[in-house]
Amino acid sequence: xxxxxIIYGLINSVALALxxxxxxxxxxxxxxxxxxxxxLYVVTGFAAWLLLNRVQLNYYLAVFLxxxxxxxxxxxxxxxxxxxxxxxxxxxxxxxxxxxxAALEALRFFGFFGSNYSLPPLFRGGVTLLGVxxxxxxxxxxxxxxxxxxxLWLVTHHTRVGLAFRAMAQDEQAAMMLGIDSDLMATWSLxxxxxxxxxxxxxxxxxxxxxxESGANILVSAIAVCILGGLESTAGVIVASLLIxxxxxxxxxxxGPHYQMIVALLAILVTLIVKPSGLFGKQKELEExx
Amino acid sequence: xxxxxVSEVSKSFGGIKALDGISFxxxxxxVLGIIGLNGSGKxxxxxxxxxxxxxxxxQVRFKDRDITGLPPHRIAGLGIARTFQxxxxxxxxxxxxxxxxxxxxxxxxxxxxxxRWGDRDAVALDLLEEVGFERDxxxxxxxxxxxxxxxxxxxxxxxxxxxxxxxxxxxxLFSGLSASEVGSMVPLIEKLQTRGMTxxxxxxxxxxxxxxxNKIVVMDRGRKIAEGSPSEIVENSTVKExxxxxxx
Amino acid sequence: MARRLERIDRPIKVLxxxxxxxxxxxxxxxxxxxxxxxxxxxxxMPLLSPGAxxxxxxxxxxxYALLALSWDFISLSTGLVSLGQALFFGVGAYIAxxxxxxxGLSPILTLALATVLGASFCTALLAPCLPLRGIYFAMTxxxxxxxxxxxxxxxxxxxxxxxxxxxxxxxxxxxxxxxVLIFLLGCGFGLxxxxxxxxxxxxxxxxxxxxxxxxxxxxxxxxxxxxxWIGAALGAFAGAYFTHxxxxxxxxxxxxxxxxxxxxxxxVGGMGTLAGPVVGAFILVPLxxxxxxxxxxxxxxxxxxxxxxxxxxxxxxxxxxxxxYEQVERWVEV
Numbered sequence: 001x002x003x004x005x006i007i008y009g010l011i012n013s014v015a016l017a018l019x020x021x022x023x024x025x026x027x028x029x030x031x032x033x034x035x036x037x038x039x040l041y042v043v044t045g046f047a048a049w050l051l052l053n054r055v056q057l058n059y060y061l062a063v064f065l066x067x068x069x070x071x072x073x074x075x076x077x078x079x080x081x082x083x084x085x086x087x088x089x090x091x092x093x094x095x096x097x098x099x100x101x102a103a104l105e106a107l108r109f110f111g112f113f114g115s116n117y118s119l120p121p122l123f124r125g126g127v128t129l130l131g132v133x134x135x136x137x138x139x140x141x142x143x144x145x146x147x148x149x150x151x152l153w154l155v156t157h158h159t160r161v162g163l164a165f166r167a168m169a170q171d172e173q174a175a176m177m178l179g180i181d182s183d184l185m186a187t188w189s190l191x192x193x194x195x196x197x198x199x200x201x202x203x204x205x206x207x208x209x210x211x212x213e214s215g216a217n218i219l220v221s222a223i224a225v226c227i228l229g230g231l232e233s234t235a236g237v238i239v240a241s242l243l244i245x246x247x248x249x250x251x252x253x254x255x256g257p258h259y260q261m262i263v264a265l266l267a268i269l270v271t272l273i274v275k276p277s278g279l280f281g282k283q284k285e286l287e288e289x290x
Numbered sequence: 291x292x293x294x295x296v297s298e299v300s301k302s303f304g305g306i307k308a309l310d311g312i313s314f315x316x317x318x319x320x321v322l323g324i325i326g327l328n329g330s331g332k333x334x335x336x337x338x339x340x341x342x343x344x345x346x347x348x349q350v351r352f353k354d355r356d357i358t359g360l361p362p363h364r365i366a367g368l369g370i371a372r373t374f375q376x377x378x379x380x381x382x383x384x385x386x387x388x389x390x391x392x393x394x395x396x397x398x399x400x401x402x403x404x405x406r407w408g409d410r411d412a413v414a415l416d417l418l419e420e421v422g423f424e425r426d427x428x429x430x431x432x433x434x435x436x437x438x439x440x441x442x443x444x445x446x447x448x449x450x451x452x453x454x455x456x457x458x459x460x461x462x463l464f465s466g467l468s469a470s471e472v473g474s475m476v477p478l479i480e481k482l483q484t485r486g487m488t489x490x491x492x493x494x495x496x497x498x499x500x501x502x503x504n505k506i507v508v509m510d511r512g513r514k515i516a517e518g519s520p521s522e523i524v525e526n527s528t529v530k531e532x533x534x535x536x537x538x
Numbered sequence: 539m540a541r542r543l544e545r546i547d548r549p550i551k552v553l554x555x556x557x558x559x560x561x562x563x564x565x566x567x568x569x570x571x572x573x574x575x576x577x578x579x580x581x582x583m584p585l586l587s588p589g590a591x592x593x594x595x596x597x598x599x600x601x602y603a604l605l606a607l608s609w610d611f612i613s614l615s616t617g618l619v620s621l622g623q624a625l626f627f628g629v630g631a632y633i634a635x636x637x638x639x640x641x642g643l644s645p646i647l648t649l650a651l652a653t654v655l656g657a658s659f660c661t662a663l664l665a666p667c668l669p670l671r672g673i674y675f676a677m678t679x680x681x682x683x684x685x686x687x688x689x690x691x692x693x694x695x696x697x698x699x700x701x702x703x704x705x706x707x708x709x710x711x712x713x714x715x716x717x718v719l720i721f722l723l724g725c726g727f728g729l730x731x732x733x734x735x736x737x738x739x740x741x742x743x744x745x746x747x748x749x750x751x752x753x754x755x756x757x758x759x760x761x762x763x764x765x766x767w768i769g770a771a772l773g774a775f776a777g778a779y780f781t782h783x784x785x786x787x788x789x790x791x792x793x794x795x796x797x798x799x800x801x802x803x804x805x806v807g808g809m810g811t812l813a814g815p816v817v818g819a820f821i822l823v824p825l826x827x828x829x830x831x832x833x834x835x836x837x838x839x840x841x842x843x844x845x846x847x848x849x850x851x852x853x854x855x856x857x858x859x860x861x862x863y864e865q866v867e868r869w870v871e872v
């Protein structure tokens with residue numbers, strides 16, 4: 001029991017981190033809370049499915065095109081819509097949330113729901129770790145998730161683009177004065193965030209079905225991890241995913257599967273009430289300010 | 291007995307000590323000026339007295355009552371009013387309706403109640419006229435967001451006066467005002483003083499401040515480095531070194 | 539030559555702003571018609587609409603109008619944006635259902651109790667979140683209805699996924715139709731009046747700048763609680779009404795639909811006007827009902843409409859009409 005809890009807890013944690021990375025990146029750079037995050041996840045899944053089964057493309061090409069497509073969609077959400085309500089966080093939320101809902105419900109209308117659709121796993125077969133059978137795809141999740149977090153850290157801390165991103169996250173107006181195009185950066189942040197969530201969909205969806213119903217859960221999980229860890233903090237994403245990931249596996253094991261989302265929802269509420277800036281957040285604005 | 295006593299108050303933000311064991315007191319009808327370079331902790335002191343920041347240690351006593359750490363609205367209710375360094379009007383309300391808020395606060399409500407609504411409007415217009423709004427013009431009726439900066443400073447002052455405070459703290463009241471606007475503001479402060487009000491003024495305009503204040507506290511990096519009458523401060527050698535040298 | 543659009547108040551508007559409103563019949567009509575005409579229209583609507591289905595649509599419209607009114611009131615008076623009107627709705631709906639089933643109280647009584655208890659319960663839930671600003675508060679309101687629905691699902695309390703069935707309906711069709719309409723009109727006009735009183739002004743000032751309100755000696759938290767309670771009461775009433783209308787309450791009482799449509803109504807009608815969301819509801823909800831055959835495309839269409847309006851016409855219908863009614867526009871050369 002214990003080794004299986006440890007292993008599946010880790011897998012669940014990395015899956016959560018994968019889901020949350022895109023949300024955190026977008027928010028960290030452009031301060032846009034992308035509430036269409038869950039919809040982007042589901043759309044990637046169906047796009048890949050269509051490319052594979054209807055267009056009959058080769059797996060790698062289909063997956064690549066799906067991720068490119070979703071990042072183009074992310075960029076156009078900013079270019080076509082968000083740019084008009086920039087700087088009004090609540091309208092940004094309403095717009096992205098409504099767009100996400102529209103996309104999900106449209107997919108449902110065209111019959112994409114239930115357990116009829118799934119993506120093929122990249123790796124088949126399985127291994128036994130500490131006496132627990134684990135399929136290779138789940139191990140791939142851990143490896144890909146770890147690699148992505150590392151690459152992201154490298155890019156934001158050791159490249160010029162990453163520096164520009166961080167400059168913008170700290171002070172948009174000052175960054176603009178130094179010649180950083182804030183709209184361009186925000187477009188990139190949306191595109192990158194969407195590409196990340198697309199990647200996570202490609203990696204995670206083979207483990208279950210592509211279902212419109214999961215859109216809301218994905219959004220809630222991403223928000224839960226980001227809020228608990230502190231929005232925009234990469235270290236926070238990792239720690240919070242581990243906390244929520246293991247808490248979920250434990251409650252599911254001892255209380256039942258219904259409790260998985262309750263853990264995430266409670267994490268959001270409790271964090272916001274007790275320490276709104278999260279474990280690693282640097283949001284001074286939330287404290288008393290004069 | 292002093293009206294307000296600040297004793298050994300410290301406050302730090304992260305690793306930086308904004309206030310480091312500062313003490314001073316204000317007697318009734320005094321005008322205390324607080325001066326110091328930027329970042330020396332003047333505004334933090336005002337914030338702590340008015341309840342907008344909680345002190346790390348130390349005590350604030352007002353009218354022989356411990357008010358340390360009380361929430362801002364309670365402190366305002368006890369009779370300490372403050373202005374903000376950056377003006378904070380209620381942008382969406384007309385200028386005179388801005389004053390309804392302090393007039394509706396529990397401290398003042400009992401004096402302005404009894405009639406129908408609209409009674410407070412008359413009080414508000416009187417107050418605005420006192421701080422220099424032209425009563426018969428359209429200015430008091432314009433939304434605060436459309437008023438020029440000079441009027442917003444006056445509005446901020448009127449918002450404080452509406453509380454009928456015993457102690458008024460102004461945080462850089464003269465900043466951003468033209469010379470003539472400052473010139474018309476000074477007699478107003480003098481009038482308040484003759485009426486028996488006690489003032490604490492945080493200020494960068496030394497010429498006007500030294501005319502108004504009868505006691506000056508000089509701050510540097512969270513500490514009090516000198517205290518005394520304006521003439522003593524001008525002569526003080528430590529103050530000259532760190533602050534005044536160039537200016538006087 | 540450069541031109542700009544100049545807007546000037548109509549003479550009759552200026553006259554009627556003051557007591558001169560009473561000096562001529564035209565002035566009185568100018569003030570009264572925009573208020574009385576829509577109210578009469580709302581009251582006559584059940585009589586004009588065809589058959590039982592038409593009446594049902596009017597009632598549902600009024601229920602959504604209450605939710606939209608509650609949303610607008612909360613955002614106007616506290617500056618907080620709620621993404622979870624479903625919380626108020628669902629709590630009201632379940633309380634009414636439980637009181638009726640287990641204590642056997644009559645619908646009118648449960649309606650009153652559900653309004654008061656539901657509002658108090660929701661206010662207590664949201665009270666710890668009040669210091670939060672902007673998107674953080676919005677997130678907590680989004681989370682609460684989801685959380686409650688999941689908890690009911692997981693623990694199977696209050697009927698679990700099956701919901702509560704066999705709840706009493708209203709005594710007769712007249713009560714069923716007119717109770718909600720009269721409540722809606724009462725709340726609409728009452729709240730508009732309330733916002734012009736001194737207490738209403740104080741609430742607006744808090745949403746404008748809470749620090750200055752604190753410095754003015756106003757207890758910001760308790761005022762926000764009052765505003766939240768009033769808003770929650772409207773939502774809880776709407777939920778309780780829905781329960782008795784359909785004689786059923788289930789997890790759908792916490793659905794996202796109930797959170798988005800009211801916001802869309804408020805945006806269509808004009809945010810911050812209180813009357814606007816009601817007008818918006820009477821346009822959008824019947825439209826949404828007509829689209830019911832389209833299944834989920836209905837949600838797609840009003841979500842997209844919401845986005846389009848937020849992006850391109852954030853002013854709202856009522857603000858536009860008010861401007862045309864009160865002002866003349868002309869191009870002047872500069």
